[in-house]
Amino acid sequence: MENQNALQNGALEGAAGNGGRSGDGSALIFLGTGCSSAVPNAMCLIQPSDPPCQVCSQSLSIPPDRNPNYRCNTSLLIDYCSSDGIRNYIIIDVGKTFREQVLRWFTFHNIPRVDSIVLTHEHADAILGLDDIRAIQPHSPTNDIDPTAIYLTRHSMDSIATKFPYLVQKKLREGQEVRRVAQLDWKIIEEHYDKPFVASGLKFFPLPVMHGEDYLCLGYLFGEKCKVAYISDVSRFPSNTEYGRCCIFSFSCVLTYIYTFKHFHFVGDVKCRDETSICYFVILMSL
Numbered sequence: 511m512e513n514q515n516a517l518q519n520g521a522l523e524g525a526a527g528n529g530g531r532s533g534d535g536s537a538l539i540f541l542g543t544g545c546s547s548a549v550p551n552a553m554c555l556i557q558p559s560d561p562p563c564q565v566c567s568q569s570l571s572i573p574p575d576r577n578p579n580y581r582c583n584t585s586l587l588i589d590y591c592s593s594d595g596i597r598n599y600i601i602i603d604v605g606k607t608f609r610e611q612v613l614r615w616f617t618f619h620n621i622p623r624v625d626s627i628v629l630t631h632e633h634a635d636a637i638l639g640l641d642d643i644r645a646i647q648p649h650s651p652t653n654d655i656d657p658t659a660i661y662l663t664r665h666s667m668d669s670i671a672t673k674f675p676y677l678v679q680k681k682l683r684e685g686q687e688v689r690r691v692a693q694l695d696w697k698i699i700e701e702h703y704d705k706p707f708v709a710s711g712l713k714f715f716p717l718p719v720m721h722g723e724d725y726l727c728l729g730y731l732f733g734e735k736c737k738v739a740y741i742s743d744v745s746r747f748p749s750n751t752e753y754g755r756c757c758i759f760s761f762s763c764v765l766t767y768i769y770t771f772k773h774f775h776f777v778g779d780v781k782c783r784d785e786t787s788i789c790y791f792v793i794l795m796s797l
Contacts, residue, residue: 599625655693719743
């Protein structure tokens with residue numbers, strides 16, 4: 511279920527029952543665990559089968575905070591509290607459902623802002639919410655605000671510059687009027703992905719994985735007392751990608767009988783490594 515298991519003080523704890531974060535320490539909030547088209551599937555609702563799909567039909571009958579079958583694009587919010595008590599909010603991926611995730615889960619957990627963004631790749635379900643970042647930034651008709659840092663690969667940067675040129679443009683052309691858009695500070699992750707980077711005080715280690723044999727996607731390893739490996743889209747781990755021992759290992763796979771070469775398959779590919787430490791698996795499902 512989205513949002514209901516949070517990493518807090520090195521243990522897996524539930525979210526506050528009356529809305530908002532409870533206690534001190536850091537937390538993980540899964541804003542979305544669904545596929546690119548999200549769940550429910552629109553076709554299941556506008557052209558229902560007989561009998562109706564049990565997953566999609568249930569999605570509209572239960573409140574979102576208690577609903578395992580209403581799931582947005584894969585995204586993770588890290589509520590990071592450093593040792594000096596400073597709290598920062600880091601989000602991994604802002605897909606097509608980002609605005610809905612803000613309205614649903616930011617308000618539920620009292621999340622006041624986003625301090626930095628980390629992108630795994632440049633597919634629609636990871637970046638099409640970039641335009642909506644302006645909605646959670648301070649209002650300025652002249653865009654005179656501090657930009658939000660965003661970490662991404664060179665390939666993602668080039669793709670985003672084509673899809674969202676107005677978010678990348680630094681200077682106005684002659685005669686061009688100022689329009690309010692999201693203010694982003696683009697930070698390119700080094701090409702070999704063998705060095706960590708720091709986003710809002712938290713160190714991230716890139717984990718290159720295959721998302722289909724023709725496409726490289728990044729996962730990330732982070733955490734101080736408790737290591738977390740977060741991998742949103744993966745079909746194969748290259749031999750040089752190491753994530754070591756983790757408290758939480760989150761990755762995507764498909765739960766269908768139809769083979770796909772772009773994601774792990776839950777039945778045949780998901781195997782638990784034999785480790786002595788406790789590891790919680792959070793599986794991001796695609797139907």
